[in-house]
Amino acid sequence: MKRYTAILLFPIFLIMAGVSCKWNTRDEPASGQPVNQPDTAELAFGFENEAEEYESADRVIWQKPDLVIQQLGDVEGKVVADLGAGTGYFSRRIAYKGAKVIAIDIDPKTIQWMEEQKARFPLELQDRLVIRLAEADDPKLNPNEVNIVLLVNTYSYIRNRVAYFSRLKESIRPGGYILIIDFKKKETPFGPPIEERVDVRDVEKELLESGFSINNVDESSLDYQYIIKAQRN
Numbered sequence: 001m002k003r004y005t006a007i008l009l010f011p012i013f014l015i016m017a018g019v020s021c022k023w024n025t026r027d028e029p030a031s032g033q034p035v036n037q038p039d040t041a042e043l044a045f046g047f048e049n050e051a052e053e054y055e056s057a058d059r060v061i062w063q064k065p066d067l068v069i070q071q072l073g074d075v076e077g078k079v080v081a082d083l084g085a086g087t088g089y090f091s092r093r094i095a096y097k098g099a100k101v102i103a104i105d106i107d108p109k110t111i112q113w114m115e116e117q118k119a120r121f122p123l124e125l126q127d128r129l130v131i132r133l134a135e136a137d138d139p140k141l142n143p144n145e146v147n148i149v150l151l152v153n154t155y156s157y158i159r160n161r162v163a164y165f166s167r168l169k170e171s172i173r174p175g176g177y178i179l180i181i182d183f184k185k186k187e188t189p190f191g192p193p194i195e196e197r198v199d200v201r202d203v204e205k206e207l208l209e210s211g212f213s214i215n216n217v218d219e220s221s222l223d224y225q226y227i228i229k230a231q232r233n
Contacts, residue, residue: 062224065093068152071179071218071227075099078147081171083139084154088114088129092121094150095128102130102146104139137164141171149178156182156198165210169232177231178212181222188224200226 068090072080076098082091085103087110095101103114114131121129134140136159149172158164165178172178183191185199198206203226204214212230219226 059089062222063152064222065090067221068179068181068227069093069097071229072148072150075148079145080148080150081139081141081146083134083149083151083168084157085114085131086110088117088131090150090152091129092117095125098128100128100130102132102141104132104134104141106134106136108133139168139171141168143170144173145171147173147176149176150181151178152181153183155180155203156192156196161206162209165207165212169211172232174232177215177229178207180207180228180230181225183225184219191224200228203228 069075072094075094078099079102080094080099081102081104082088082094083104085091085105088103091101091103091114105111105114111131111133118126118129118131132140149168155161168178180203182203183197185194185197187194191197200217200219204217207214207228207230211233213233215229215231217226217228221227
């Protein structure tokens with residue numbers, strides 16, 4: 001597995017430690033209308049600028065990706081959906097741990113970016129990474145397709161969350177769970193405006209209404225974010 005390390009880290013440094021997309025419909029075309037796709041060079045340049053705007057180079061310090069992935073437990077041989085994958089910041093790391101990862105996003109720019117980075121990986125790693133374009137109200141997951149769903153910096157951007165997660169629950173296999181990491185509803189050095197954040201108690205309430213059981217709520221391991229683990233009923 002060590003031979004993957006240099007290849008894994010190259011795209012991470014290239015994009016200044018990655019970016020999680022805004023899971024909303026602000027830039028979506030009207031339903032049924034085609035999306036104009038720019039050429040690859042324009043797409044890469046535009047997204048690199050976006051990554052620099054929304055993410056800082058020290059993300060590995062405050063996001064603590066290794067700690068987050070430890071919360072997933074042993075993922076060897078499991079199927080993990082990274083919902084709101086952005087640049088694949090977590091998707092690559094989880095695939096490296098031996099899971100099959102479905103990296104999901106609604107932004108065609110991030111999908112193109114991940115596909116280009118995936119092409120640089122060893123074939124064994126490529127086979128474990130599936131990149132999937134979703135819609136704002138549909139993650140494009142099949143029933144019982146995954147063991148784990150991970151959402152990092154994404155929960156607050158999902159609309160009609162109780163309905164959304166009630167449907168998402170059907171994609172999780174019995175005994176599976178969802179792991180949510182998002183910003184605390186208080187002043188932090190960076191992150192979305194406070195009015196766009198969702199308080200941890202509201203997340204718990206919405207998950208319960210969606211048919212999940214709360215396994216654990218961790219508000220101390222990350223300085224600026226909470227971690228919620230919830231199991232499908």
